[in-house]
Amino acid sequence: MAKVTLEKVSKFYGNVEAVKKIDLEITDNEFLVLVGPSGCGKSSTLRMIAGLEEIDEGKIIIGEKTVNELEPRERNVSMVFQNYALYPHMTVEENLGFSLKIAGMQKNDIDKRVAEAAGILDIDEFLQRKPAQLSGGQRQRVAMGRAIVRRPDVFLFDEPLSNLDAKLRNQMRTEIKRLHQKVKTTIVYVTHDQVEAMTLADRIVIMKDGIIEQIGTPLELFETPATKFVATFIGSPSMNMISSTIKKDQEKYIMITEDGLNIPVPKSKQDVVKEGQKISFGFRAEDIVPLKFGNKPSQSWGHKSKVNLSEPLGTETLIFTNFGKIEIVSRMFTPELVRAGDELDFALNLERTYLFDDETGKAL
Amino acid sequence: MKKFLNGPWVLLLPTVIVLACVVFLPLLISLWTSFTPFKLTRPDTLYKFVGFRNYERLFGNYDFWVAFGRTVLFLTIALNLELVFGLGIALLINKITYAQKTLRTLMMFPMMFSPILVGFQWKYIFNDNIGLLNNFLREFGISPKPWLVDTFLANMSIMAAEIWSSTSVFAILLLAGLMGIPKDPIEAAKVDGCNSWQVFKNITLPFLMPFIFIAMTIRSLDVARAYDIVQMMTGGGPAKRTELLWTLISRTGYVDAKMGLANAMSYISIFLSIAFTFFFFYKLMEARKILSYD
Numbered sequence: 001m002a003k004v005t006l007e008k009v010s011k012f013y014g015n016v017e018a019v020k021k022i023d024l025e026i027t028d029n030e031f032l033v034l035v036g037p038s039g040c041g042k043s044s045t046l047r048m049i050a051g052l053e054e055i056d057e058g059k060i061i062i063g064e065k066t067v068n069e070l071e072p073r074e075r076n077v078s079m080v081f082q083n084y085a086l087y088p089h090m091t092v093e094e095n096l097g098f099s100l101k102i103a104g105m106q107k108n109d110i111d112k113r114v115a116e117a118a119g120i121l122d123i124d125e126f127l128q129r130k131p132a133q134l135s136g137g138q139r140q141r142v143a144m145g146r147a148i149v150r151r152p153d154v155f156l157f158d159e160p161l162s163n164l165d166a167k168l169r170n171q172m173r174t175e176i177k178r179l180h181q182k183v184k185t186t187i188v189y190v191t192h193d194q195v196e197a198m199t200l201a202d203r204i205v206i207m208k209d210g211i212i213e214q215i216g217t218p219l220e221l222f223e224t225p226a227t228k229f230v231a232t233f234i235g236s237p238s239m240n241m242i243s244s245t246i247k248k249d250q251e252k253y254i255m256i257t258e259d260g261l262n263i264p265v266p267k268s269k270q271d272v273v274k275e276g277q278k279i280s281f282g283f284r285a286e287d288i289v290p291l292k293f294g295n296k297p298s299q300s301w302g303h304k305s306k307v308n309l310s311e312p313l314g315t316e317t318l319i320f321t322n323f324g325k326i327e328i329v330s331r332m333f334t335p336e337l338v339r340a341g342d343e344l345d346f347a348l349n350l351e352r353t354y355l356f357d358d359e360t361g362k363a364l
Numbered sequence: 365m366k367k368f369l370n371g372p373w374v375l376l377l378p379t380v381i382v383l384a385c386v387v388f389l390p391l392l393i394s395l396w397t398s399f400t401p402f403k404l405t406r407p408d409t410l411y412k413f414v415g416f417r418n419y420e421r422l423f424g425n426y427d428f429w430v431a432f433g434r435t436v437l438f439l440t441i442a443l444n445l446e447l448v449f450g451l452g453i454a455l456l457i458n459k460i461t462y463a464q465k466t467l468r469t470l471m472m473f474p475m476m477f478s479p480i481l482v483g484f485q486w487k488y489i490f491n492d493n494i495g496l497l498n499n500f501l502r503e504f505g506i507s508p509k510p511w512l513v514d515t516f517l518a519n520m521s522i523m524a525a526e527i528w529s530s531t532s533v534f535a536i537l538l539l540a541g542l543m544g545i546p547k548d549p550i551e552a553a554k555v556d557g558c559n560s561w562q563v564f565k566n567i568t569l570p571f572l573m574p575f576i577f578i579a580m581t582i583r584s585l586d587v588a589r590a591y592d593i594v595q596m597m598t599g600g601g602p603a604k605r606t607e608l609l610w611t612l613i614s615r616t617g618y619v620d621a622k623m624g625l626a627n628a629m630s631y632i633s634i635f636l637s638i639a640f641t642f643f644f645f646y647k648l649m650e651a652r653k654i655l656s657y658d
Contacts, residue, residue: 050551050555051554051555052551052554052555071554071559072551072554072555073554073555073556073557073558073559077555078555078556079551079552079555081548081551081552083546083548084548085546085548085549085551085552086549086552087549087552087553087566087567088549088655088656089570089571089654089655089656098553098556098566099556099557102556102557102558102562102566103557130656131656132656133656146552146556150556150557156555
């Protein structure tokens with residue numbers, strides 16, 4: 001249990017700056033998820049906290065101690081790797097107890113801790129097996145057990161679920177969340193999967209090209225994305241995004257899309273835009289629905305268009321249609337059948353649209 | 365007959381004939397000669413069957429068993445030293461990031477020389493009067509040593525030559541092993557609290573064991589038939605002080621012309637190689653099982 005502080009931390013690979021002067025404060029017992037596309041520097045950041053990569057610039061502080069010069073073994077962190085990284089020549093029991101044995105702990109104390117961890121993770125029956133005799137999910141559990149027995153200050157997870165199939169991944173995700181509630185330790189978790197990030201995190205850090213785009217709770221990121229990247233990265237299906245230009249039309253600002261559609265700028269955003277500004281205009285799938293299957297929002301914009309494709313998923317139906325030449329997706333929660341080729345009136349809820357400046361990528 | 369000509373056997377026939385000519389037939393003839401008092405100078409002795417007389421004589425032959433024992437000792441010491449040096453070199457080369465390929469190639473230079481030349485080269489280094497080493501010692505006022513004459517020193521000198529020429533076999537095989545070890549378990553061990561030595565002992569070494577045993581197998585076969593370097597440096601002498609199995613066998617067969625006896629010696633010696641190969645293969649299988657391969 002400890003907080004972790006990163007101060008202006010940078011990492012270079014040759015001339016490439018993989019992590020660019022990031023500042024981050026992880027509070028005690030927090031479940032923090034680092035998420036971003038591959039190559040965004042999230043894994044490098046995690047490995048610097050673990051001590052597996054050198055910190056080229058800046059400082060990392062775990063608890064009260066600056067750990068820059070400390071070996072991994074001196075940092076009291078444990079790490080769960082993507083490929084499990086179990087020791088193939090040891091049984092599950094030996095894998096779990098290895099770190100304690102290295103630390104010079106008494107045999108019966110080790111057994112006690114191992115039994116406790118095995119109990120938490122439900123792997124008691126495999127203790128005498130070798131990793132090769134376990135399934136992927138079981139191996140991942142052993143890897144987590146190996147991290148738990150040490151009672152570290154910080155848990156580090158490096159994409160622990162990427163190697164599992166979809167069903168197992170959902171199951172293990174829940175278990176990781178439960179584990180955090182049981183062992184109450186600071187967790188730093190790296191993933192490229194935004195669903196994992198949303199479901200697990202207390203706070204999410206979104207990274208791109210070595211910098212932090214936004215830090216916030218899952219709902220904050222979803223409701224108030226700071227940048228266009230965050231807006232499209234968080235949420236599934238991803239936010240519809242249309243490039244357009246701001247024009248003044250009878251004292252009010254409107255957006256003209258590349259295909260010439262005129263859409264009014266929402267009232268709340270009238271003051272922040274200016275004539276001629278290039279923007280991206282975004283809205284989520286659930287904020288544009290076929291008029292006949294939903295309620296008309298108070299501030300809306302209507303558009304008649306043909307359905308390209310519909311994906312009925314039971315609780316919801318995804319409808320793909322065009323705004324000019326750009327395909328957008330609409331999500332309706334009414335269990336009505338929509339067929340490709342149907343012509344529908346769509347209503348866009350203007351109050352729930354997001355405007356991003358094209359130059360800076362920042363939200364307006 | 366027609367069935368035979370169309371069957372798979374006919375396709376295997378060329379291989380079978382070649383193998384018979386170059387392997388089975390010579391083996392059979394040599395086995396036969398070991399039951400005869402065959403002397404190269406008296407061809408008619410080839411047809412005189414004497415049963416196990418050659419073998420019986422060998423069991424009481426002091427010189428043979430001394431050479432046998434010396435070969436085992438030589439093999440044990442040389443293999444272990446080569447392992448230690450080879451592992452050291454492999455670990456060092458694995459660490460460096462700059463000019464690794466160049467060093468890997470340089471490392472294999474000794475393997476590129478003919479063993480006969482290696483023998484010559486070391487013979488001159490260790491020579492009593494004009495040798496490099498003794499001249500070097502004289503420069504520093506140390507009295508020269510009889511490197512190739514003294515029993516202990518002569519055996520050590522031969523071993524030095526053998527180790528110099530073949531340590532790179534170990535180094536290259538172990539380096540291949542090191543480069544194939546997955547990175548994750550090593551990083552996991554570092555985070556789990558291991559220092560470098562503990563990582564090596566608990567993770568790297570178990571992963572390396574199969575490679576060590578493969579190298580051991582190859583080199584045990586090599587060293588058990590050591591002949592050329594010894595023959596060049598001392599010829600088994602002086603006074604049989606450095607006699608190994610194959611210098612003894614070749615002298616018995618070609619100098620003394622007692623081919624029957626020499627072949628009997630060879631058959632006994634082959635058991636030595638088989639025993640070592642069997643032992644190392646068994647260990648190899650075990651090491652692989654520990655790692656849950658197969």
